[in-house]
Amino acid sequence: MTATSAPRRAAAPPATGGGPAPARPLPWLLPVLFFIGLFYLWPIIDALRLAFTDASLLDREANFSLDAIGAMLGSAALGTVLRNTAVFTLGSVFGQLLLGLAIALLVVRGERNNLRGMLVLRTLVLAAWVIPGIANGVIWQMLFSEAPFGAINSTLRLVGIPPVAWLSNPDNAMMSAIIATVWQGTAYSMILLYAALRSIDDTLYEAAAVDAATPWERLWFITLPELRGALLVNAILIVIMTLNTFDVIISLTGGGPGRATEVLALYAYNTVFYNFDLAGGSVLSILLMAISLTLAAIVAMFLPRSGRP
Amino acid sequence: MIQSRRSRIGNALTYAAVIPLAAFFLIPVIWLVSLSVRTPQEVFLGASRLIPEAPTLANFGQVLTDGGFRLYLWNSVKLAFLGAAGAVAFAAPASYAFSRMTFRGKPALMMGILAVQMVSGLVILIPLYRYMDRLGLLETHFGTTLLYISAGIPVTVWLLKTSFDAVPMELEEAAAIDGLGRFETFLRITLPLAAPGVASALILNVILNWSQFLIPFVMLSESAKWPISVAIFNYAGATNATTTQLLAAACLVAVVPTLIVFLALQRLIVRALTSGALKG
Numbered sequence: 001m002t003a004t005s006a007p008r009r010a011a012a013p014p015a016t017g018g019g020p021a022p023a024r025p026l027p028w029l030l031p032v033l034f035f036i037g038l039f040y041l042w043p044i045i046d047a048l049r050l051a052f053t054d055a056s057l058l059d060r061e062a063n064f065s066l067d068a069i070g071a072m073l074g075s076a077a078l079g080t081v082l083r084n085t086a087v088f089t090l091g092s093v094f095g096q097l098l099l100g101l102a103i104a105l106l107v108v109r110g111e112r113n114n115l116r117g118m119l120v121l122r123t124l125v126l127a128a129w130v131i132p133g134i135a136n137g138v139i140w141q142m143l144f145s146e147a148p149f150g151a152i153n154s155t156l157r158l159v160g161i162p163p164v165a166w167l168s169n170p171d172n173a174m175m176s177a178i179i180a181t182v183w184q185g186t187a188y189s190m191i192l193l194y195a196a197l198r199s200i201d202d203t204l205y206e207a208a209a210v211d212a213a214t215p216w217e218r219l220w221f222i223t224l225p226e227l228r229g230a231l232l233v234n235a236i237l238i239v240i241m242t243l244n245t246f247d248v249i250i251s252l253t254g255g256g257p258g259r260a261t262e263v264l265a266l267y268a269y270n271t272v273f274y275n276f277d278l279a280g281g282s283v284l285s286i287l288l289m290a291i292s293l294t295l296a297a298i299v300a301m302f303l304p305r306s307g308r309p
Numbered sequence: 310m311i312q313s314r315r316s317r318i319g320n321a322l323t324y325a326a327v328i329p330l331a332a333f334f335l336i337p338v339i340w341l342v343s344l345s346v347r348t349p350q351e352v353f354l355g356a357s358r359l360i361p362e363a364p365t366l367a368n369f370g371q372v373l374t375d376g377g378f379r380l381y382l383w384n385s386v387k388l389a390f391l392g393a394a395g396a397v398a399f400a401a402p403a404s405y406a407f408s409r410m411t412f413r414g415k416p417a418l419m420m421g422i423l424a425v426q427m428v429s430g431l432v433i434l435i436p437l438y439r440y441m442d443r444l445g446l447l448e449t450h451f452g453t454t455l456l457y458i459s460a461g462i463p464v465t466v467w468l469l470k471t472s473f474d475a476v477p478m479e480l481e482e483a484a485a486i487d488g489l490g491r492f493e494t495f496l497r498i499t500l501p502l503a504a505p506g507v508a509s510a511l512i513l514n515v516i517l518n519w520s521q522f523l524i525p526f527v528m529l530s531e532s533a534k535w536p537i538s539v540a541i542f543n544y545a546g547a548t549n550a551t552t553t554q555l556l557a558a559a560c561l562v563a564v565v566p567t568l569i570v571f572l573a574l575q576r577l578i579v580r581a582l583t584s585g586a587l588k589g
Binding site for chain 1: 316319320323324326327330331333334335336337338340341344352353354355356357398399400402403405406410412415418421422425427428429430431432433434435436437438439440455456458459462463466516519520522523527537538539541542545550553556557560563564567568570571572575578579582583
C-alpha cells in the first residue's frame with residue numbers, strides 16, 4: 001500500500017555487464033537463518049513436543065503423556081482466562097485503532113491547515129509508546145490507586161465525588177488494564193495510520209471538493225476505504241502484540257483481583273514459572289500461538305489483493 | 310468568506326478534540342513527576358498537592374544509591390545496546406541479500422521472517438529456559454543478549470532491507486567495475502550510504518530492548534544482573550504506600566533515558582516505524 005509513496009525503488013534485477021558477481025545468497029543469509037532456526041523454529045518444535053509429555057521445570061526427565069493436554073484444556077480456570085483474553089484483546093485493539101485513527105485524522109487536518117501544536121500531540125502520544133510496559137503498569141497504578149495518592153480518586157474527592165474502585169473491583173480492573181494498554185499502544189496505530197493518510201492521493205479530495213462533499217462524506221467514501229489495508233494490517237499486528245504481552249497487566253493488577261485480569265499469556269507464564277508445570281505451560285503457549293495465527297489469518301482474508309510487496 | 314468561517318469552526322473543533330487527548334497522554338507522566346519529588350507527607354495529600362510545597366530530589370538520591378538503580382541502569386544500557394548492535398550486525402548481510410540478489414524462495418523466506426516475529430516470546434522462552442540452563446547460560450548477560458538479538462532480528466531485517474533498497478545501484482556497479490568484491494561493496498559503499506536507515510534500526514532496537522521485560526525476567530534471577538524493567542517490577546512488589554514517592558522516582562529513572570533518546574531522535578524513529586511497519 002506504499003506503492004505510491006515509493007516509486008523510486010532501486011531494487012531492479014542485477015544489471016548485466018559490469019555488474020556485481022552472480023548472487024550466492026547463502027553466506028549472507030546464514031547469520032539470520034542460524035538465529036531463526038535456533039531461537040525460533042527449534043523452540044517451537046520443542047514446545048510442541050513438550051506439550052505431549054509430563055515435563056516439569058525442575059527435573060529433566062520427561063515421558064510421553066497426554067495428561068498435560070487433558071489437564072490444561074479441562075481446567076476450570078481456562079474458561080475464565082479465555083474470556084478475559086477475549087475482552088482484553090477486543091477492548092485494547094478497538095481502543096487503539098479508534099483513538100489512533102482519531103489522532104491521525106486530527107494531526108493531518110491540523111497540518112493541512114497549519115495549526116500549531118500538532119507536533120506536540122504526536123510527540124506526546126509517541127512518548128507514551130517508548131515508556132516500558134512495566135513502568136506503564138506502575139504509573140497507572142499510581143493513577144488508579146484507591147490510596148490517598150491515587151490521582152483519579154483524590155481528584156474525584158476534591159470535587160466531592162465518591163472514589164471508584166478502579167483496581168479492586170473485578171469489573172473495573174479489566175477496564176483499567178485496557179485503558180493503560182490503550183494509553184501506551186495508541187502511538188503505534190496513530191503513526192501507521194498517519195503515514196497511510198498522508199499517502200492518500202490529494203486528487204481524490206480535490207474531486208470531492210468539486211462535488212461539494214461534506215467532511216463526513218469525505219471520511220466515509222474516501223478516507224476510510226483508502227485506509228482499509230492499513231487498518232487491517234494494523235489490526236493484525238496489534239491483535240498479536242496484545243495477545244502476546246502481559247507486562248502492563250502483571251505490574252498493574254498482577255492478574256487480579258482473583259483471576260479477573262489474568263489473560264492467557266500470563267496464565268501460561270504462571271503455569272510454567274510458578275507451578276513449574278513445563279508441559280502444561282507448553283500446551284497453553286501453543287494454544288496462544290494457534291489463537292494468534294487464526295485471528296491473523298481471519299483478518300488477513302479481508303486484505304485487498306496485492307497489499308504485499 | 311463562508312469557506313474561511315467554516316474552516317475557523319473546523320479549527321476550533323480540532324483543538325477541542327486535541328487538547329483533551331493531549332491531556333490524556335500527558336497527565337500520567339506529570340503525576341509520576343509530581344509524586345517523585347514529594348515528601349512522604351505530601352504524597353498523602355494526593356491531587357491537592359499536584360505541585361508540592363516542599364519539592365525534594367532526595368528520592369532520586371535514595372533510589373540511585375541505596376536502591377541500586379545505578380547498577381540496574383547500567384545493566385539496561387549494556388543489554389539494550391549489545392542486543393541492538395547484534396541484531397543490526399547479524400541482520401544487515403541478510404537484508405542486503407534480500408535487497409540486491411534474486412534467488413529462489415526469496416519471497417517465502419522474507420514472509421517467513423515476518424511470520425516468526427508474530428510468535429509469542431513465551432512459546433520460545435519455555436523450551437529455551439531448559440537449553441539455557443543446560444548450556445550454563447541462565448543468569449548470564451551473554452545468554453540474555455543472545456535472546457535480545459534474536460527478538461530484534463526479524464523486524465531489523467525488514468527495516469534494513471527498506472533502507473538498502475533506497476541506495477542507488479549505480480554506485481555499487483561503479484564499485485564493482487573498480488574491482489571491489491561484493492562484501493567489500495556492501496561494507497564500504499552500501500552500508501555508509503544507508504547510514505540513516507541503519508541508525509534508525511539501531512535506535513528502534515535500543516528502545517524496544519529497554520522495554521524488554523519477559524526475557525530478562527525469565528533469564529535473570531540475581532538482582533545484581535537485572536535490567537531496570539525487572540528491577541522496577543520487583544521494587545513495586547516490595548514497596549508500600551509509605552514509599553510511593555521512591556517508587557515514582559525509580560520509575561522516572563527508568564523512563565527518562567528512553568524519553569530523552571526518543572525526543573532527541575524522534576524523526577529517525579518515526580521514519581523507522583513508518584517504513585518498516587507499512588511493509589507489514
